Amino acid sequence: MAQLTLKNIKKSFGQTEVLKDISLEVNDGEFISLVGQSGCGKSTLLRIIAGLESPDTGEILIEGKSVTNRAPKERNVAMVFQDYALYPHMSVAENLSMPLIMARLPLHARLPFLRFVAPAARRDRPVIAAGVEKVAKQLRIGHLLDRRPAQLSGGQRQRVALGRALVRDPKIFLMDEPLSNLDAKLRVQVRSEITELHETSGLTFVYVTHDQVEAMTMSDKVALMQTGELLQVGAPNELYANPANLDVARFIGSPEINIVSADPGVGLKLGNVNLPAHLQDVVAGDLKIGIRPESITVQNMPGLAFANAPDNSPTLAFNKRLVEDLGPELLIHGTFEFEPETPIRIRAQKNSGYSELGPLTQTEKLKVQLNANALLFFTKDGKRLDLTSVPFQAKEKNEELV
Amino acid sequence: MDNAISPLQRRQARLAHWLVLPATILMLLIYIVPISLVLLASFTDYTLVSDYYEFIGFDNYTRMFGDEVVGNSLKNTVFYAALFLPGAFIISLILAITIQEQKQFRSILEVLYFLPVTSTLAAMTLVWGALMDSSQGVINNMIEIFGFAGINWFGSEDVVLYSLAIISLWSVIGFNMVLFLAGLTSIPQSLYEAASMDGADHPLDKFFKITWPMLGPTAMFVAVTSSITAFKLFDTVAILTQGGPDRASEVFLYLTFLEGFEYFNMGYSAALSLVFLGIIFLFALAQALLTDKNVHY
CATH class of the missing domain: 3.40.50.300 (P-loop containing nucleotide triphosphate hydrolases)
Known part of the structure; x- marks a missing residue:
């Protein structure tokens, strides 16, 4: 009872x-x-x-x-x-x-x-x-x-x-x-x-x-x-x-979850990466995608731990604006190239190969990978879509990189 | 260490003296010089009717101890204070607590009870004199309607101090009530909530565990100021009874006035004033010493 x-x-x-x-x-x-x-x-x-x-x-x-x-x-x-x-x-x-x-x-x-x-x-x-x-x-x-x-x-x-x-x-x-x-x-x-x-x-x-x-x-x-x-x-x-x-996704978690829009234009796209074709069958209209700051991995910055993302994880271009050094980890602020108005936060663990970065505020183009299994999908009005059963498809679609 | 005073410091020190000068002059003129003069006068046999006077040392003070009239006035004052103080304290406290619990009429009740404080006591005393008139007064008429004998409010030696106390209560309760209300408002609501969580939701528990102890400093202030008010009783006596009947309402301050301005014994009156000042000083001292210990947080 x-x-x-x-x-x-x-x-x-x-x-x-x-x-x-x-x-x-x-x-x-x-x-x-x-x-x-x-x-x-x-x-x-x-x-x-x-x-x-x-x-x-x-x-x-x-x-x-x-x-x-x-x-x-x-x-x-x-x-x-x-x-x-x-x-x-x-x-x-x-x-x-x-x-x-x-x-x-x-x-x-x-x-x-x-x-x-x-x-x-x-x-x-x-x-x-x-x-x-x-x-x-x-x-x-x-x-x-x-x-x-x-x-x-x-x-x-x-x-x-x-x-x-x-x-x-x-x-x-x-x-x-x-x-x-x-x-x-x-x-x-x-x-x-x-x-x-x-x-x-x-x-x-x-x-x-x-x-x-x-x-x-x-x-x-x-x-x-x-x-x-x-x-x-x-x-x-x-x-x-x-x-x-x-709202729940936004409230829980610090730093806050990153929310980006998927382009509902020709095919459903996240930046220049095509989303699984059958997502369009489930979703009508705009789609919002939530990515936790720790689910994004920086690929071309030395000294950062490299998380094992599934093969089909999308890779995107990222503009670094500012880095906060929190000791064991870095908090990287910037934007995705395809959506420059939306601020994005990345939490990156340091590893033993880490050495001092240049000036923390230096802008820099990075290549980042989103963990495909950790993406959260929401409709335009914020309702969660349970799309765990809809994996990203073949890798060749993600090849057209920056 | 270098103890030399720089020119700047010296200039500032000089400026500081100039800045306190106006206040110092005012204090001297308003308080210190008059009190010193009264003190001086209290050691003389100065009267208003003669320019001649001589110093008689402590004669005025020793005379007081044997003076039946002074004894009578002190007795009247204390008796009056014993009537006035509990009422001035308890009635205002009860009023404040009940009014504070009112949501709708709180402000209107506050204004109503405070009205007597804003009026001129001398004028209101005349109104009360008319109301309490033994033959034509409204109050006696009312009493007689219900078949009781009218009360000789100001003519009876046994009643006159009660009558004066009633008038003073009427004029002072609103003021004390506002003081208590201020004290009550400053008690955090969360204390009452904590108390009700702890099981103290009976009104008596709330009062004795929270309200009363938290009201300590306010209560002390009200008690002391009311005591001073009680000892300062003068206007109503001067207007309504002139100390009568048969000195039954002759209180200390009124006697001081009589000695000085009716019998022209300025020296003696000055001595009485200083004793009065001493009594008031004791009350003020008690308040200053006791309230500090009762302040929380």
């Missing part, structure tokens, strides 16, 4: 439709990322799961039971906020104990003055302290318990926020862009810490981010959203290798 099920969730703020009929299943113990540009509705969806916002229509089920009209505390979910939302007037220990106090002590024991006449509280306080201790140890913040949030660094605040969410033993762990307030180096570190936390705790994680790298590296499953709709839900590699449409 799915741990978390969303059924036809719709939400509008005034005239703006923020979520348009979202349905989603998340399995027990799964790490799912809701990813998309800002304003795509991912945060609203998370807040609806949390119970901070209620959907206009639709249903939320946790472990098969509807919680649509339940308050957040009755859902057994925990949330880490983007700005952490730590209580600034409380010490770290008090912050961590808040969920336990709310769950264990009756109202009168929580109020000032009255709590001194609550006998039940005396029994529960050691239990609460033990719970705080345990989480503090798990997240290595034991030495910070007496400090106020203002006295902590960004990374430490982040851990306290995680701890406050963990302490109550929730079923589902919700995170709203928890890394966006950290600097780049810390982000990578906390990223692996969260992944580790997911593995050790075995909880279901729902993680909201606008950063596709975070989504790709951390999740079991990625749900890509755009303007209130789910574009595609699947494993990170599935979204990368097998995107459902052009």
Whole structure:
């Protein structure tokens, strides 16, 4: 049974439709990322799961039971906020104990003055302290318990926020862009810490981010959203290798995928290379072809690793404009000769024969080969065409080179 | 190390002195000289009716301790403050919280409650005097309609301080409410959301765990300024009761005024003013020391 099920969730703020009929299943113990540009509705969806916002229509089920009209505390979910939302007037220990106090002590024991006449509280306080201790140890913040949030660094605040969410033993762990307030180096570190936390705790994680790298590296499953709709839900590699449409292909992957048009004129052509004749039977009109930056191989530049492309891979003329040296690899910017308006990025691994290039901005004509098996085909309006069964044909058609 | 001051630095230093000069002169004229003169006067037996005076040391101050009238005025002031302060604080806080939760009428309610602050208290005091008149006042007429006996608002020794407190509350609540509203608005919404995720969604939990502690600095400010307002009670007394009946509403500042400008005991009045200044200074000091510790982030 799915741990978390969303059924036809719709939400509008005034005239703006923020979520348009979202349905989603998340399995027990799964790490799912809701990813998309800002304003795509991912945060609203998370807040609806949390119970901070209620959907206009639709249903939320946790472990098969509807919680649509339940308050957040009755859902057994925990949330880490983007700005952490730590209580600034409380010490770290008090912050961590808040969920336990709310769950264990009756109202009168929580109020000032009255709590001194609550006998039940005396029994529960050691239990609460033990719970705080345990989480503090798990997240290595034991030495910070007496400090106020203002006295902590960004990374430490982040851990306290995680701890406050963990302490109550929730079923589902919700995170709203928890890394966006950290600097780049810390982000990578906390990223692996969260992944580790997911593995050790075995909880279901729902993680909201606008950063596709975070989504790709951390999740079991990625749900890509755009303007209130789910574009595609699947494993990170599935979204990368097998995107459902052009928007998914563009969003996932860094640097961005290259998109070129195939000429629908006489025969279907990519530059001066003929595409398989029977493609025309499948496609009416324009065709767009996506090529990942690493699926293009430079043929006449020394010192670059040469990927093994299938024999029938098309070879094209390329105008190099600028090279970025990233250490182990180069990022080559330029254009195909047949389509000089479209910027193209190539990722090329260096090999041992690599020596310094000339000036990085020098323009130069190169010969590049596209990996025929890695080409993605889309219709003009961005729909993906599954043409894996349509291989490039005989090599002689590609011979007419630059 | 070369400690020589360059000509440029010297010129800048001279310019700096010229720049602070206007402010210094103003401070001297407006605050320091008058206070010094009052201090000087408080050691004399200077009266308005005679040019002759002599220095009498601390006589004015020692006289205060034995003066029944001063004791009575302090007692009245403290009693009045005890009536006024809780109301000025609690009522404005409750108003602020309820108004903040209003979406539709928030701004109109804010304006309505703030209106008394913008009016001239002296004029409004006359209106209140008419409303609370013991025989023809609207309030007593209303009470009598319901069959109760009218209240002698300003004529009864037991009631007069309550009446004055009501008028002052009316005039000050809007101001305090706006201060509280500003404090409430500055509490991040995400704290309440975090609280409701943590299970603290009962209104009492929200208030005691989030609102009240986060409102600390604002609350301190309101408490101190209201205390000062309470001790500064003067206009309504001067206009409506002149300290009566039988000195029942003779508060400290009004007594200071009486001594100086009715009985012409300028020296004594100056001493009283300085004691008053001391009390206000203590309140201000308390605020400065306590609020700093309550600032978060």
